[in-house]
Amino acid sequence: MDNKVPQKSIDDLEVKIKRLEIREKDLKNRTILLTALVPIITIIISVISTYLTINSKYKIDKQDFTQDQITSILKEEPQMNVARRKLKFLIESNLIGESKIHQDKILQSLNRNLVSTSDGIEDFLEGNIFFDKAIKAQDSSKNTTIISSNYKKAISYLSNSLEYDPNNYVARTLIGKSYANLGYILNIPVFHEKAEIEYLKSLEIKPDLSNTILLRVLAIEQISRDTILMCNELKKIKFEDLFTENRNIYITYTELYCDSFVE
Incomplete structure (x- = not known):
């Protein structure tokens, strides 16, 4: 094998x-x-x-x-x-x-x-338009809803314009007037407080605004009625700078709160 x-x-x-x-x-x-x-x-x-x-x-x-x-x-x-x-x-x-x-x-x-400050002009103008609408509605109508709506729109537009031009004292004064008028119409005191804040901001920018100073006096009257403060503010006003419609108010208030007409 x-x-x-x-x-x-x-x-x-x-x-x-x-x-x-x-x-x-x-x-x-x-x-x-x-x-x-x-x-x-x-x-x-x-x-x-x-x-x-x-x-x-x-x-x-x-x-x-x-x-x-x-x-x-x-x-x-x-x-x-x-x-x-x-x-x-x-x-x-x-x-x-x-x-x-x-x-x-x-x-x-x-x-x-x-x-640019010019960017806020459109809002400023719109704010003026709604403020004027509110004034006219206030003179011709008792519809507080329409009136207050126009004032609130005015405040909104004017506030927007201040974002572009925070030194626009006219816009601040108009915002203050809008708040003040809302305070009178709706009987809400806090609106007068907001109005005074806006007037103060306006006066910080331009201290010699006699008409704005008078508006602040009216706001103080609604808030605290501090007669000493009101008289001191009235003494800062130059009578000749006041609008015609404000002069009688000024005379009345100086006689009431300062005991005599301050000219």
């Missing part, structure tokens, strides 16, 4: 051995590669972590600065129209959070170039 291993079996065995050798070599190469990659991977992770930390800090700084910008704008603009316009411009120009170094320059530029 022939015990000789067939050639095919020998060839198959050699192929298997060869494959095992190749696999072993491949495994060794992979081990070497992984060994080499470990420090590289460690460095990459470290760099990424550092980047994320720095980037996170940058985002926090940017958020802080953005908040600073928005806060600055809102502090300057108690009303919202101008503030909205400024913020919209910052967003569209990608200037929100741009750079803390440039904050003052950006805000100065916004005030200088983005807002």
Whole structure:
């Protein structure tokens, strides 16, 4: 009996051995590669972590600065129209959070170039129209709803105009008169308080407004009836500066609260 291993079996065995050798070599190469990659991977992770930390800090700084910008704008603009316009411009120009170094320059530029006092003229004129409508309705009608509605619209438009020109003392005086007339019509004392606040703001801008001083005296009469304060204010008035329709009121009040006509 022939015990000789067939050639095919020998060839198959050699192929298997060869494959095992190749696999072993491949495994060794992979081990070497992984060994080499470990420090590289460690460095990459470290760099990424550092980047994320720095980037996170940058985002926090940017958020802080953005908040600073928005806060600055809102502090300057108690009303919202101008503030909205400024913020919209910052967003569209990608200037929100741009750079803390440039904050003052950006805000100065916004005030200088983005807002003009002429922008509020339309609102100012609309406010005048509704104020006149209220006066005419008050003279010809007893419908307090229509009258008070016109005064409130006048206040709204005139207040909007002040966002663009806060030194418009005429607008402030008209707002005060609107509040005062609402106080008389609706018998609500708080409107007289609001009226006096507006008169004071107007007088801060232009202290020698005799007619506005007289209006403030009328408001004080409704609020506290402080006769000493009223007399002191009446003494500031220049009779010749008063409107004709206000002169008799002035004479009556100086005689009533200052014991004599002050001219």
